[in-house]
Amino acid sequence: MPNAVKHVLFILVPLIAVFAVLPGVYQNHLLLFNFVTFLILAQGVNIIYGFTGYLPFGYVGFFGAGAYGFAVLVMHYQSPALVAVLAAGLVGVLLGLLLTPLLRLSGAYFAIANLAASLAVLHLVANPALEGITKGPYGVSLTGTFNPSHAYYAALAVLALTVGGVVFLKNSSFGLALQAVREDAVSASMAGVNVVKMRIAAWLASALVAGLAGGIYAWYVSVFYPDNVFSGDFSIFAIVFALFGGVATISGPIIGVLILYGVYNLIGFTTPQYFQLIYGLLIMGLVLFLPAGLVSLATRRGWHVP
Amino acid sequence: MSPETKPILSVRKLVKRFGGFVALDGLTFHAAPGEVLGLVGPNGSGKTTAINVISGLYAPDGGEVVFDDVSIGGTASHKLVHRGINRTFQVPKPFMSLTVRENVRVALAYGHIGGTPPALDALLDEYRLAAVADRPAADLNSAQQKMLDLVRALATRPRLLLLDELAAGLNPAELDWIAGRIKQLAAGGMSIIVVEHLMGFIEHITDRVIVLNAGREIFEGKLAAAVQEPQVIEVFLGGEHAA
Numbered sequence: 392m393p394n395a396v397k398h399v400l401f402i403l404v405p406l407i408a409v410f411a412v413l414p415g416v417y418q419n420h421l422l423l424f425n426f427v428t429f430l431i432l433a434q435g436v437n438i439i440y441g442f443t444g445y446l447p448f449g450y451v452g453f454f455g456a457g458a459y460g461f462a463v464l465v466m467h468y469q470s471p472a473l474v475a476v477l478a479a480g481l482v483g484v485l486l487g488l489l490l491t492p493l494l495r496l497s498g499a500y501f502a503i504a505n506l507a508a509s510l511a512v513l514h515l516v517a518n519p520a521l522e523g524i525t526k527g528p529y530g531v532s533l534t535g536t537f538n539p540s541h542a543y544y545a546a547l548a549v550l551a552l553t554v555g556g557v558v559f560l561k562n563s564s565f566g567l568a569l570q571a572v573r574e575d576a577v578s579a580s581m582a583g584v585n586v587v588k589m590r591i592a593a594w595l596a597s598a599l600v601a602g603l604a605g606g607i608y609a610w611y612v613s614v615f616y617p618d619n620v621f622s623g624d625f626s627i628f629a630i631v632f633a634l635f636g637g638v639a640t641i642s643g644p645i646i647g648v649l650i651l652y653g654v655y656n657l658i659g660f661t662t663p664q665y666f667q668l669i670y671g672l673l674i675m676g677l678v679l680f681l682p683a684g685l686v687s688l689a690t691r692r693g694w695h696v697p
Numbered sequence: 698m699s700p701e702t703k704p705i706l707s708v709r710k711l712v713k714r715f716g717g718f719v720a721l722d723g724l725t726f727h728a729a730p731g732e733v734l735g736l737v738g739p740n741g742s743g744k745t746t747a748i749n750v751i752s753g754l755y756a757p758d759g760g761e762v763v764f765d766d767v768s769i770g771g772t773a774s775h776k777l778v779h780r781g782i783n784r785t786f787q788v789p790k791p792f793m794s795l796t797v798r799e800n801v802r803v804a805l806a807y808g809h810i811g812g813t814p815p816a817l818d819a820l821l822d823e824y825r826l827a828a829v830a831d832r833p834a835a836d837l838n839s840a841q842q843k844m845l846d847l848v849r850a851l852a853t854r855p856r857l858l859l860l861d862e863l864a865a866g867l868n869p870a871e872l873d874w875i876a877g878r879i880k881q882l883a884a885g886g887m888s889i890i891v892v893e894h895l896m897g898f899i900e901h902i903t904d905r906v907i908v909l910n911a912g913r914e915i916f917e918g919k920l921a922a923a924v925q926e927p928q929v930i931e932v933f934l935g936g937e938h939a940a
C-alpha cells in the first residue's frame with residue numbers, strides 16, 4: 392500500500408470520523424468546534440513553518456481577514472454561507488499575495504514583519520471610517536446565516552482538505568522540494584527547484600486554509616468584534632500546538648492540538664487559578680527538552696513518524 | 698580536446714564586484730565538451746566567484762557568460778540547471794535533515810526537463826553512498842557530503858559540471874578513485890571545470906588549466922607549461938599551495 396494511502400486511511404479518516412461522531416455524544420459543541428479550528432490552524436502553520444521554515448507570527452491576519460470576508464459578503468450581498476466561506480478563503484489568498492514580499496525576509500525578521508502585517512489588517516478592519524463596510528470597531532452580527540451545526544461540518548471538510556494537503560506534501564516530490572528549500576535555498580535551486588515559486592505556493596496554501604477557517608468561524612459564532620477574530624492567541628496557540636507535536640509531519644500538529652488544547656481546557660475547567668502557571672511551565676518544558684516536538688521522542692529512537 | 702571542438706562555455710571579460718572590491722576583473726576563458734579544465738590560483742583569486750557567477754548565484758557586473766551560444770549571465774540558477782549546468786560547493790551544502798536518498802530525489806524530480814533521469818540506486822552505488830542512503834545527510838562526513846553534492850549535480854544530467862575543491866580532504870586512494878570517475882564523465886562528453894589546490898591531482902586529470910590571479914587569467918595551457926611561466930611562479934611563490 393503506498394504511504395499516502397496509509398496516511399489517509401490511518402490518520403485522516405479516523406480523525407474526521409471521530410470529530411464527525413463526537414457532537415452526538417458530547418454536549419459542548421463549541422469546544423469541539425474550537426478543537427477543529429485549531430487543528431486546521433496548526434496544520435496551516437505546519438505547511439508554512441514545517442515545510443518552508445517561515446514562522447508566521449501574524450498567522451491570525453489571514454484568519455481575521457477570512458472572518459471579515461465572510462461577514463462582508465453576508466452583510467452586503469446576502470451571500471449563502473458556503474459561498475461566503477469560499478470568498479473568505481479567497482480573501483486569505485489575496486492577503487497572502489499582497490504579503491509575498493515578506494518572503495524575502497528570513498528568521499525573526501519575517502516573523503516580526505508578519506506580526507506587524509496582521510496588526511495593520513486588524514486596524515484597517517477596525518477603523519471607524521470603514522464602518523459602512525466592516526462596521527469598524529462595533530463588531531458584526533450575522534444572524535441570517537447562523538447555523539452552528541452546518542458550520543461545524545464545513546470546518547470538518549476544511550480540516551479534511553488541510554490534512555489531505557499535508558499528506559500530499561509528506562508524500563510528493565513537491566513536499567520534498569519545499570523541505571529542500573527550507574534546508575538550503577541555494578542547493579535547492581541547484582537541484583532545479585524554483586525557490587521563489589515554491590515558497591509562494593506554500594505561503595498561499597497556508598493563507599487559504601486560515602482564510603477558510605476564519606470564514607467558518609464567523610459563520611459559527613455569528614457575532615464578533617475585530618479583536619476576537621484578530622486575537623494574537625490564534626497565532627500563538629496554532630504555532631505552539633504545531634511545535635509541541637512536531638512540524639513537517641502529518642501527525643505532530645494533530646497530537647499537539649489534542650494534548651495541549653485538551654490540557655488547556657482541563658486546567659481551565661478544574662483549576663482556573665493555576666491555569667496560566669501550569670500552561671506556561673508546560674510550554675517552557677517543551678521548548679527546553681523537546682525542541683523538535685513530541686514526535687521527536689519516537690524519531691530519536693529511529694522510529695518513523697508519519 | 699581537438700582544437701576545432703566548439704566551446705560549450707565562453708566567459709568573456711567577466712566582472713564581479715563586492716562593494717568596492719573587484720573579485721573578477723575581466724576574466725576570459727572557454728571550455729569545450731569532453732574536456733577537463735583546471736581552474737587554479739591562490740586563495741582569494743576568484744575561482745569560487747567565477748563558479749558562482751557561471752552557475753547563476755550572482756549576476757555579473759560586466760562581461761558575459763555564453764553557454765550553448767546563449768548569453769546566460771544573470772539567469773536564475775534553477776533555469777541554468779535545466780539548461781545543463783551544475784556544480785558542487787567548496788563547503789558541501791546538502792539538505793541536512795533529509796536522507797541521502799531524498800536529497801537526490803529532489804534533483805531527480807526537478808533537475809531536468811524531459812528525458813529519462815538517471816537511476817538513483819546506481820548513482821548512489823557508483824559514488825559510494827549506498828550504505829548511507831537512508832541516513833540524514835547531517836550524519837555524513839565531509840567527504841561523503843561532497844559526494845552527495847556531486848551526485849545531486851549528476852542527477853540533473855549536466856553537460857557542464859563545475860567542481861569546487863571536490864578532492865580536498867580525500868585520502869590518496871579516494872583521490873585516484875574520484876580522478877577516474879571525473880575522467881570517465883568527461884569521456885562521455887561532459888565539460889568539467891575543476892577548481893583545486895592539489896597540483897598533482899590537477900596534473901593528473903586536466904587537459905588544460907587556467908591560472909587566475911586577482912580575478913583575471915594570467916595563463917592558459919598545459920599545467921606543465923604553466924609552472925615554467927615566471928608570472929605564474931611569482932603568483933605562487935612562497936604560496937602554501939605551490940606545486
Ligand SMILES: Nc1ncnc2c1ncn2[C@@H]1O[C@H](COP(=O)(O)OP(=O)(O)OP(=O)(O)O)[C@@H](O)[C@H]1O
Binds near residue numbers: 787
Ligand atoms: N559574497 C561575497 N561578498 C564579499 N566578498 C566576497 C564574496 N565572495 C567572495 N568574496 C571575495 O572575493 C575574493 C575572491 O573569493 P573567492 O571565494 O572567489 O576566491 P577563491 O579563489 O575561491 O579562493 P579559495 O581558494 O580560498 O577558495 C575574496 O577576496 C573574497 O573575500
Ligand SMILES: [Mg+2]
Binds near residue numbers: 744745746787861
Ligand atoms: Mg574557493
